[in-house]
Amino acid sequence: MEKINIGTNTFVYPNPVTLLGANVEGRANFMSLGWVSRVNAEPPYIGIAVNKAHHTIQGILENKTFSINFPDAGMVEATDYCGLVSGKTKDKSQIFKTFYGELKTAPMVKECSLSLECKLIDRVDLPTNIFFIIPRSLMRVITLIVVLPGWCINRRTSQRSSGTPGNKINISMNSGGQAIALKMSPQKLSL
């Protein structure tokens, strides 16, 4: 196959598309974020790169907290919108159903099946972007699962979990491991 030169760029293909959430001046804002990766094995760190011009970055610097949410295919339109329109000119706080975890200032997206609630510990200032680093111990993983009676195998957790009445359950993990086995019923969750 013939190759063509597409010039200088930093494409790493494919990239996941996530939604980065932060409270800017007390209001939730979400932007599309592809530049997210594991950056250290032990201790486990994750890193994200955000352009200094974006509205969301103000919220990260203001609160030192933010969220990384993983949208599914059905959310492609809304996710794309968050990557095309800035919170400087449009209020993006109502696009998703938002909720907050223990950090209180990191808005998360209810519609996403996986959200990471993150607390910033370090940053690297680059010419156009800031690279934010979050150790896994300062990250909480929250999955929203539609409750089905019986066993649902997920991942191990060394932390707590909480069941909420109704059809959703929040599972919170701190620095624990990777696998949890969950026994779920509409009112009760046991690990």
Ligand SMILES: Cc1cc2nc3c(=O)[nH]c(=O)nc-3n(C[C@H](O)[C@H](O)[C@H](O)COP(=O)(O)O)c2cc1C
């Ligand atoms: C698919 C996709 C991925 C993106 N990934 C990033 C990214 O990783 N880092 C970044 O700084 N901007 C990224 N952007 C651009 C921002 O999401 C976009 O400029 C957004 O409108 C900024 O919103 P804000 O000004 O409300 O923060 C991406 C855009 C799209 C469409």
